[in-house]
Amino acid sequence: MHTVKVLGPGCRNCERLTDITEQALTALGRPERVEKVTDPVEIVAHGIYSTPALMVDDELVMSARIPALVTLEEILGDRLSNME
Amino acid sequence: MSTLAAHIRSRRTAHPLVGLTIAAVVWLVLYHELLPFWNWVCGTVLQLPADARWAEALHFFLYDTTKILLLLVGIIFIVRVLRSFISLERTRQLLGGRREGIGNVAAATLGVATPFCSCSAVPAFIGFVAAGVPLGVTLSFLIASPLVNEVAIVLLFGLFGYEIAAIYIAAGLSLAIVAGFILGRLHLERYVEPWVLEAAAVAPGGTQGELRPTWNERIDLGIDEVRTIIGKVWPYLLAAVAVGAVIHGWVPTDFFTEIAGPNNPLAVPVAVLVGVPLYSNAAGVMPLVEALHASGMAMGTLLAFMMSVVALSLPEMILLRRVLRIPLLATYIGVVASGIVLIGFFFNAVIE
Numbered sequence: 001m002h003t004v005k006v007l008g009p010g011c012r013n014c015e016r017l018t019d020i021t022e023q024a025l026t027a028l029g030r031p032e033r034v035e036k037v038t039d040p041v042e043i044v045a046h047g048i049y050s051t052p053a054l055m056v057d058d059e060l061v062m063s064a065r066i067p068a069l070v071t072l073e074e075i076l077g078d079r080l081s082n083m084e
Numbered sequence: 085m086s087t088l089a090a091h092i093r094s095r096r097t098a099h100p101l102v103g104l105t106i107a108a109v110v111w112l113v114l115y116h117e118l119l120p121f122w123n124w125v126c127g128t129v130l131q132l133p134a135d136a137r138w139a140e141a142l143h144f145f146l147y148d149t150t151k152i153l154l155l156l157v158g159i160i161f162i163v164r165v166l167r168s169f170i171s172l173e174r175t176r177q178l179l180g181g182r183r184e185g186i187g188n189v190a191a192a193t194l195g196v197a198t199p200f201c202s203c204s205a206v207p208a209f210i211g212f213v214a215a216g217v218p219l220g221v222t223l224s225f226l227i228a229s230p231l232v233n234e235v236a237i238v239l240l241f242g243l244f245g246y247e248i249a250a251i252y253i254a255a256g257l258s259l260a261i262v263a264g265f266i267l268g269r270l271h272l273e274r275y276v277e278p279w280v281l282e283a284a285a286v287a288p289g290g291t292q293g294e295l296r297p298t299w300n301e302r303i304d305l306g307i308d309e310v311r312t313i314i315g316k317v318w319p320y321l322l323a324a325v326a327v328g329a330v331i332h333g334w335v336p337t338d339f340f341t342e343i344a345g346p347n348n349p350l351a352v353p354v355a356v357l358v359g360v361p362l363y364s365n366a367a368g369v370m371p372l373v374e375a376l377h378a379s380g381m382a383m384g385t386l387l388a389f390m391m392s393v394v395a396l397s398l399p400e401m402i403l404l405r406r407v408l409r410i411p412l413l414a415t416y417i418g419v420v421a422s423g424i425v426l427i428g429f430f431f432n433a434v435i436e
Contacts, residue, residue: 009203009204012203013201013203040406045288048207049172049176049207049211050171050172050173050200051203052201064171064172064200065308066312067304067308
């Protein structure tokens with residue numbers, strides 16, 4: 001199991017990234033669920049300044065971007081299988 | 085549209101430049117043939133009467149919406165691809181330790197160039213403090229970022245022409261530079277919430293590795309951005325052009341000339357007072373701007389109204405309140421709003 005985090009204060013863009021990430025994880029058949037980090041202090045402590053950001057095992061996957069579902073499936077699929 | 089994007093992606097094997105060139109050629113041909121196309125549709129296919137006002141309004145609506153949509157698609161795509169070369173992390177490094185003055189100019193420019201969602205204002209603010217960016221320079225960035233954006237510029241260009249769009253860019257940048265500079269000179273650092281300084285002190289020095297996107301990823305960013313923004317703004321665009329199309333033909337254009345024409349000194353401050361609490365992006369306010377313009381409101385007053393809606397809003401102030409204490413926040417609002425009023429007066433005196 002990996003940790004998948006969406007970091008952002010909870011605006012509409014963050015919600016959308018969370019939704020898309022959940023969908024991508026489901027489509028990939030992954031057991032992971034999205035963990036939301038909304039506290040600005042905690043966001044900054046992750047070394048993230050532009051939100052929404054997506055991290056897998058506390059490594060940055062993307063920030064300030066809302067990808068299309070297919071793109072995210074590809075990126076997330078690569079990232080998670082590389083880590084296994 | 086997402087299936088179309090997926091299709092384009094799955095088919096993409098050639099060099100990205102090939103696809104970009106084809107897209108650019110298609111775009112240019114469409115743009116060039118747009119007016120002849122609608123002339124043909126209205127004249128030959130629909131056989132609309134050439135001299136009827138409603139027919140003229142319909143032609144105007146069809147041509148203008150498609151023209152502005154096409155412009156939005158092209159410009160949003162190009163701007164997003166260019167923005168993929170810079171990140172907030174990079175901007176933060178560029179501005180760190182920069183002196184005021186030149187720092188404000190750099191911050192306003194980077195505010196325009198950096199991909200930034202205004203809801204990341206709080207983490208961004210902490211990041212700027214941690215990197216040693218002076219307060220006034222940070223504020224220049226935060227003012228310019230929502231104010232001078234490509235959607236506002238394309239819509240102003242499409243609805244009012246390039247002079248107004250150019251004026252808006254120049255005024256927006258000047259406002260961000262000068263207001264940030266003044267706020268820096270006032271030395272209000274003690275009104276930054278103490279927890280921000282604590283968070284900045286323990287923030288990791290390095291940032292999470294800078295991701296260098298490939299060309300294909302940059303193009304994906306562009307496509308995603310076009311999809312997201314067009315999906316959000318199209319109703320406002322249709323409304324703005326429809327208002328223009330209807331009013332051009334029918335409504336007398338001096339409704340506002342008396343109370344909000346260039347000669348009423350109160351018009352600009354009132355417009356700004358109304359605009360500040362209103363919350364909308366540049367596209368959302370455009371139908372109203374178009375209607376006010378068609379009813380005779382002076383251009384300087386209109387630009388001031390639009391800027392106050394876009395630059396200052398209640399939700400953004402609530403967000404900034406988390407990092408700025410009331411005296412600093414109030415000064416911020418006061419300086420920016422005064423700047424917008426001055427811009428309004430200036431352009432009312434200069435335009436026409």
